Amino acid sequence: MRIVLIVLALCATTLMARAVEPGEMLKDPALEARARAISRELRCLVCQNESIDDSNADLAHDLRVLLRQRLLAGDSDREAIDFIVRRYGDFVLLKPPVEPATYFLWFGPAALLALGAGGAWLYLRRRTTSADEPPLSPEETRRLEALLREQG
Template identity: 55%
Template sequence: MRKLIAALLIVAATAFAAPLAHAVQPDEVMADPAKEARARELSRELRCMVCQNQSIDDSDATLAKDLRLLVRERIAAGDSNRQVIDYLVERYGEFVLLKPRFELHTLLLWLVPPLVLVGGGLGLWLHIRRRGRDTARVGEAPKPLSADEQARLDKLLTEGADRT
């Protein structure tokens, strides 16, 4: 029983620790710690084209490794962070960025979530306001029937009583 519990704890610890581990291999690490820090920072901003919503820093895919090496090559060649990002966007498109740039062609992407949030809040506010008005009407006394309505009601009631 103790062995089973120990095995389950090891499996659970591995499952929780696995997402925290980075995919960068020791042979990829640059000798200069400052350049390596830049490479890691850039790798966290770039999307793995295979894994979609995972950065190349976290991905074990072969393409992610190639991109990590390409980032390190560009940094070693003396490129700035902006130049490295621009090079990768030119080569692979905007999709390579986990957080797209705020430009005219990405305006819809950036503006739709806040507009949906504001629209939803406005809709909820209107619904609550309308519901409050309807609730206020429930407490009011009904209007009395007009003479014509009362006569028609009496006629319907007498006809219904005659049928039974």
């Protein structure tokens, strides 16, 4: 039982372990925090669905180190990100920028929802108006009663 617990505890520690190695970290905690925040927004080009903060790929390591070097050299967050985007393109950003080419991506779902809601509204409105149709004429009432009598 104790062994099982120890094994589980060890598994938990490996889950907690991050890709960022102690040797990579900057001494200045504020600068390191900025680096961590930026690296969570940058895609690892090798794994492509992980941030460079999470990835253990060599290239992710190199990009983390490069990012920290840029910050140490006095780059703002924007400048450091642009430095990497210039080389790898917008694809490196996990959150795509809002620009004409990505308008469909950002606003498409909301536009489709609005379109569907509009259609539903039109449909429902037509249905309620159809409930207000004029009552049956005396002739129609007579026919209806005759039909019902036949059935009964």
